[in-house]
Amino acid sequence: MALYHGFEPELKFFGTMNGGSDSHTNAFFCPDDETIVLIDMSLLNRRRACEVIRNMPNLKRFYACVTHTHSDHCTGFAEVAYLIKNERPGELLTVLTDRAVSDDVIAQLDSSGMRAYHTSVGNEDEIYRMLSYDEYGGAYAFYDKHGHTLAKKTKPEWFIRSLVTSHSPRLKSCGFTFRSHGKLIVYSGDTNELVPYLNFLRMATEGHVGYDDPPIEFYLDVATRKSELHLCFAEIADELKVMLDEYPTLNLILMHYDDVALLARQVNEMLPTMLNERVFIARVF
């Protein structure tokens, strides 16, 4: 197993582990010089995110992709949103999520300090904008946080789609798929199932998202312990083997783990060398 040797993943991680650790899995990438896309933000990482934004004066577009409402993913956006509103006049943070979780996300953002000044469209007190993705019958639509349908052209060009997945028995979560610098990015978010991502990969590599054999980066939530919330690496190792075989341009990046040393050992033991060269454990940038 390589530790990023010669491989520069598109995503930079503020933290890489689970909600019970002091390194919550939140990340960002820049699809171009003027755009930043944050993926989840907890209280632990919000200062670092503000620092990154302050150090990039060229940024003009600010996005936050939110996977679900657990506190290690959704509690830290207020400070970032206020920073953008106060220090970049005319700009607002645009929150992107799936329609299946958007009501919960709005409630969680409100309670984390992004106050609900969104009773009228265009209110100057607005702290953030929202786009929520919905797919129905093969078509997609975006909605704002008032539930109004937005035109298709509001889709940012780096965004492909969100994927609804199961996380806890009571909580849905969503993953995201992006394109950035010619790569196809698949981000699982917190999930206890692999199927939505395998289905997407099949569809994507059959050319339905306008790519032929793109380099793929698949960021996947795994733990060494078994739980109902997360995929357990030992249980899915065989499926990952098949996937790595089937997609030779795919690099797999493991994140949100519980025990880095044990996970590294399991990767080395359970995946053949030829394949585990394309498996990486996410590291803080």
Ligand SMILES: [Zn+2]
């Ligand atoms: Zn989590």
Ligand SMILES: [Zn+2]
């Ligand atoms: Zn979670």
